[in-house]
Amino acid sequence: MALRSLDNAIPISPERPKKQAKVAVSIPKLSDPSVNDENRLPSAPIADAIIDYISSENLKPISDPESNIQSLIDxxxxxxxxxxxxxxxxxxxxxxxxxSILHPNLEKVVMILVKAIKNPRSALCKTSLMAASDIFKAFGDNLLEFTDSDAFNQLLLQLLLKASQDKRFVCEEADRALHAMVGSMKPLPLLHKLQSYAGHSNLRVRAKAAISISYCVFKMGLEGMNEFGLVPLLRMVVDSLNDRLPEAREAARCVVLLVHKAFMESEDKEQESWESFCHSNLAPIHAQAIVKLISSQ
Structure with a gap:
């Protein structure tokens, strides 16, 4: 089964020349009322600043990293x-x-990322999203094991919110960070984190969460799905089958198909049919929708 990739082409903002690697960004005054005070990182003098968006493969090692780690944090x-x-x-x-040198400061760096991602300056937001992607790739499950749970939850929420906004180049960078997150972390603990966003009031956040959920389930395999529970998986996504956004509906359908495959490969199918399983564990309207979906495949 093919699941749609989260990766998209890197957008070219209409404010920038197409082949230029640097972006001119106007820096607002500190007293600019359009800047959110809670999330403000102090401003530089009024001028046009040149921000480099450096790809991961073009980043170089730090010379004498042991001596430079504290100056980074400070x-x-x-x-x-x-x-x-x-x-x-x-x-x-x-x-x-x-x-290994950054690891002792991992939680502090995560909170720095959260604050920077929330900042209204697009250049700063995009740079912090790129940093989030590289940190996911470098640390993976350590982000759950060695950072405060609330810190990770805040980071996850900001990624979902930024991936749901209208500013395209920020949205697509957040999508890449979510893709890096799912690709680098064990699916089961991450799925527990994503679960609370499956019914989010913002339909775009809901859709982005559904896509990440579908990738987690895809990675889990039969053992992982049974450990999480086939019924909780169905209940998590069943409402999204009729969601307003097509990407949410598609992600939910993928999860249902994966759960059905897991059920058919399990011992439970010898004791109970798929139709009976659905009707005994879901509301009638939801059971009918899922049975109809599977029968149409």
Whole structure:
């Protein structure tokens, strides 16, 4: 079964020349009322700043990383947000090449990312999303094991929110971060984190969560799905079968098909039919929808 990739083509903003690697960003005054005070990272002098969006493969190791780790962490108190972007790129370099040195500061870095992702400056937001992707790839499940649960929850929420917004180049960077998250972490504990967003009031957040959920289930296999529970999996996505957004409906259908496959490969099919299983564990309207979906395949 083919699941649609979360990756999209890298967008080209209409404000930037198509082949230019750097983006000119106007820095608002500190007193600019359009800047959210709660999330504000201190502003630089009024000027156009050049921000480099450096791909992971073009990042280089840190020279003498043991001596530079503390200056990285202390530097995040900077009042210059362009320097903040440089520090985020350095954090990416630590994550990719020196993860054991960055590891003791992992929780603090996650909270720094949360604050930066929430910032209204698109350049800063995108740079922090790129950092999130590299940190997922470098640390994977350690983000759940060695960071505060609330810190990870806040990061996950911000990724879902940014992936759901209208600003395309930020949205697609958040999609890439979500893809890196699902690809680098064990599906079962991550699925427990994603579960609470399956019924989110924001239909776009709901859809993004459904896509990540479908990838988790796809990675789990029969043993993992049985450990989580086939019935909880169906209940998690059944409402999304009739969601307003097609990507949410498609993701929910993928999960149902995977659960059906797991059921047919389990010993339960010898004792109970799929139709009986659905009707005994789901509301009648939901059971009928799932039975109809499977019979139409």
């Amino acid at each position: 530097g995040f108190d900077s009042k210059d947000w362009t320097k903040f972007c440089e520090l985020l790129n350095n954090a990416r370099r630590f994550a990719l090449y020196h993860p």
